[in-house]
Amino acid sequence: MFAISLIVLVIIGGSAYGVPVLEVNSERIIGGEDAPEAYSPHMIALIEGYYFRFLMCGGSIITKRHILTAAHCIDPSIIDGKLSETLNGRIGSNQWNSGGMTVKFKTFKNHPHWDVENIKNDAGILITKNDIEFSLEVRSVALGYEWVGAGEKASVTGWGNTGPRVVGGVVQISPTPDDLQLLYVETIATDQCSKDMKEAAAELWWGPVPDVDPHLEICTFHSVGHGMCNGDSGSALLTVKDGKQVGIVSWGLPCAIGAPDIFTRVAGVRDFLEDVLNESLTEEINSRSLFEGFNV
Structure with missing residues (x-):
């Protein structure tokens, strides 16, 4: 099935994308180039493991507490409905395994209609334990909800x-x-x-x-x-x-x-994204109100 192949791709680099055979000397994304330093300050490397660490996926910073990624990237790190503590992220560096800062995650939200069989609504959000500190190397990316057709x-x-x-x-x-x-x-x-x-x-x-x-x-x-x-x-x-x-x-x-x-x-997943962001905003407002109430 589609879903099985996709998850194998994430965990062991198997064959949902598979092993390319056309360009033996290709050195890039495939066929890309090294990105300039701080070219993509929104990028986060999602890394799994404590002692043996490996790259799972990429993601993007969309607020100080929210990381947007694919739902299939989150699924392998869900244990008994909770996010594994061995999943973390690296931001502020062009190297996935060094430099920058480490980000810890509190919880996650996958699209409620994530269809693993047909790979539809493949979107999820990781919520960080603490606010991300923005800088020249670390920034959020704006989301584009306009229609994107061919030729863009x-x-x-x-x-x-x-x-x-x-x-x-x-x-x-x-x-x-x-x-x-x-x-x-x-x-x-x-x-x-x-x-x-x-x-x-x-x-x-x-x-x-x-x-x-x-x-x-x-x-x-x-x-x-x-x-x-x-x-x-x-x-x-x-x-x-x-x-x-x-x-x-x-x-x-x-x-x-x-x-x-x-x-x-x-x-196509705008409603999901806005629901998660609005829910987090409401929780933050309520938390601050409660805290201020204790200090009256």
């Missing part, structure tokens, strides 16, 4: 796998880059996206893939050898014209083989 110039940053590649004569099958990668892409029409996905899946003997819902998803395509890969899930798709986040990396076929990448459309 956009960018994505992430720490997803960049291989296979040859380093010092050794073939690295699925290396995770230390440095944040940047790729400029362009959106394509969802009907063309669905057609291209089905054709690519058939060529790979992949079996059926979900239909692309234009109201819930955005598709992008660059070229063969350029695209998203394992570990990029949850990262933000930003429009070049205004820098607003309009998408969340959700799913795709084996990395950069020439098929589109699919993103959760931010406008």
Whole structure:
């Protein structure tokens, strides 16, 4: 099923995006470039583990207490309905495993209609234990709720796998880059996206893939050898014209083989996002009122 493949992608870098076979010397997102320092101050690396730590996904800072990511990025860290204490984030650094600051999470909210079987409404919010301190290297990103059609110039940053590649004569099958990668892409029409996905899946003997819902998803395509890969899930798709986040990396076929990448459309999950943010604001106001009441 779609869901099983997707979760394998997150946990072990398996084959929902799979191992690319077209560009052995590719060193990037796939096919991107090292992002300039502080280029994406909204980015957060989601990291799992205490002693053995590994990159799970990307995410974006949308307020001082809220991280937007894909629901499938949160699912593996839910134990008995609660968020694992071994999940944390790193902000303010272009390196997922060093520098910047560590963020601890209090709880989470996944979209109430998150459909793991068909990979729809793939959006979730992580709520931090403490306020994030903003700086030149750490800032929130504005959410874009306007309609995004075909032909929109956009960018994505992430720490997803960049291989296979040859380093010092050794073939690295699925290396995770230390440095944040940047790729400029362009959106394509969802009907063309669905057609291209089905054709690519058939060529790979992949079996059926979900239909692309234009109201819930955005598709992008660059070229063969350029695209998203394992570990990029949850990262933000930003429009070049205004820098607003309009998408969340959700799913795709084996990395950069020439098929589109699919993103959760931010406008399609607007009600969910606003409900969570308004709920948190109400809780904060009530908490402050109670605290002030004790100090009258």
